[in-house]
Structure formats: structure tokens, C-alpha cells
Amino acid sequence: MDIVSIVNHWFEWSTNNWVNMTGLPRETFVPAFVGSTVLAVLSF
Numbered sequence: 001m002d003i004v005s006i007v008n009h010w011f012e013w014s015t016n017n018w019v020n021m022t023g024l025p026r027e028t029f030v031p032a033f034v035g036s037t038v039l040a041v042l043s044f
Helices: 003-022 026-043
Strands: none
16 A cells, blocks of 8 residues: 555544544544644644
């Protein structure tokens, strides 16, 4: 498997988990993911 398909697979899996856990639409996953990453970097 190449890296792109691995990332795509992980992204799909994470998005589905996000929808199942939060009940929020798929579109909210990316901003939440980016926001939490930025916060983690800043607090580090």
C-alpha cells in the first residue's frame, strides 16, 4: 500500500469514528481535527 491510500483509509476511519462519537456531520471533522492539532502544538 502506498502512503496516500493509507492516509485516505485512516481519514475515512477517523471521520466515521468522529460521526459515531459526536453525532456531528462529517464536515465538522476537519476543523475540529485542525483546531485540536493547533492547540496541541501551541500548548506544547
